[in-house]
């Protein structure tokens with residue numbers, strides 16, 4: 001056990017690394033991490049005047065704890081990217097742009113221990129924040145965070161997936177095509193339909209098949225004793241996800257390419 005998550009009575013979470021020494025928990029006080037072991041899980045401890053539940057951090061806890069510089073890809077969309085790009089242990093994934101590193105953390109969680117996420121970010125200040133976030137999430141071993149522009153091409157070749165969350169992904173389609181292995185997957189996440197159309201137009205110029213755009217909607221259900229109904233609050237829109245699969249030569253008249 002390298003890290004724990006401390007959950008306060010309001011459900012707020014802090015991930016703490018078990019260094020064996022003392023660590024400061026916000027403004028609340030100091031925690032002696034040598035006191036924490038497997039037997040602490042699920043129990044309440046005190047730090048200063050505050051009480052916390054001790055749990056093992058989940059992937060969601062890690063994402064929710066990151067410091068945000070840019071808008072992050074939310075878990076519902078990240079989950080769809082993982083499944084549609086068939087991302088699993090051992091995969092090599094190129095990502096552009098890193099932003100706050102939320103999606104990087106999800107991708108790393110699935111490719112490790114043998115795979116790698118190579119993430120490109122044009123802004124050095126964002127790259128540095130993302131690196132801190134990825135490190136705090138315990139995923140740095142599976143990541144290489146680089147300052148660079150994915151549109152200009154990347155060093156990697158024969159990668160399993162190329163994942164884009166940049167404002168102009170259509171400009172990176174050629175770079176992705178050159179970088180992917182045959183059968184490799186591209187994913188693009190954008191907030192508007194105009195961006196989707198431009199991206200799909202570029203994909204259709206090349207031997208990509210299974211080009212598909214989706215939107216995922218998540219609605220929380222409030223379960224009450226007197227009745228169960230959808231929550232009145234709902235995040236109406238995050239982004240559109242476009243997926244495609246590179247091949248060497250497409251069928252001449254392929255429904256898969258539509």
Ligand SMILES: C[S@@+](CC[C@H](N)C(=O)[O-])C[C@H]1O[C@@H](n2cnc3c(N)ncnc32)[C@H](O)[C@@H]1O
Nearest residue numbers: 070072073097099100101102103121122149150
């Ligand atoms: C919306 S943020 C990505 C958020 C990230 N997916 C997350 O979940 O935290 C978009 C990022 O892409 C970067 N960016 C824009 N164009 C880029 C390019 N051509 N290559 C690499 N990064 C780029 C921006 O600086 C910004 O940090």
